[in-house]
Amino acid sequence: MNAIEREQLRLSVMRFLSANVTAFGLSEALLCQMAKAEGRPRLTQPEVRAELEYLEDKGLAARIGKTISPENRAWRLTAAGRDHYADLSDE
Numbered sequence: 001m002n003a004i005e006r007e008q009l010r011l012s013v014m015r016f017l018s019a020n021v022t023a024f025g026l027s028e029a030l031l032c033q034m035a036k037a038e039g040r041p042r043l044t045q046p047e048v049r050a051e052l053e054y055l056e057d058k059g060l061a062a063r064i065g066k067t068i069s070p071e072n073r074a075w076r077l078t079a080a081g082r083d084h085y086a087d088l089s090d091e
Contacts, residue, residue: 005040006051009048010051010055012035013031013051013052014060014084014085015085016031016034017031017076017077017081018081018082018085024064024074025064027072027073028045028048028073028075031075032044032048049073052073056075059078059080059081060078060081060084061075061077061078061081062078064076
């Protein structure tokens, strides 16, 4: 994946997380499936996880604490992520 594709994946993941209205977050597997549906057929779940961790390091996404099956990580957009995504949507 080149830098442009990586940036587009990050923006897609932020859009998916922004659209989520549940308190449960979105799983890495579902986020990967959604990104593949946008035309990234060779995308892998570890690639999505790496970008989620990047967004987490930037304070834009956060893991949801899970008691049951914590190995199936779920993610949400943070307030900073919502603000950043809203600023991008205004452009």
